[in-house]
Amino acid sequence: MATQHASDVLPTELSDSLTLADVEAGAFVKWVRQQRKLSVEELAALTGIAVPSLLRFESGIRAMRSLDTITDLADALSLSRKLLAVMVLTDCEKGRGGWE
Secondary structure, three states: OOOOEHHHOOOHHHHOOOEHHHOOHHHHHHHHHHHOOOOHHHHHHHHOOOHHHHHHHHOOOOOOOOHHHHHHHHHHOOOOHHHHHHHHHHHHHHOOOOOO
16 A cells, blocks of 8 residues: 655645654644634534544644544544544554553
8 A cells, every 4th residue: 555645635845755644633633624714613613522622632632532533523624534543543553642
């Protein structure tokens, strides 16, 4: 299976030497949310996830451990569910993004 590069989803200036494994899921969700011009409050309303939980996830303090939550986030941001789930699992594997 080919490695998916960050250039597939991130702007060129951020992605020259990154793969998605290098990007924390929460930081990616924050970046996508901002690109979609959604506030945290708007994303919370779309997903049913509390604002403080979203803020902790985006800042890497808290992991999203529920597949339902990951699915809700992916759907609200028009992201691949599989992509976001793999990013969260990679964070877990690397002990980052609230999985420490």
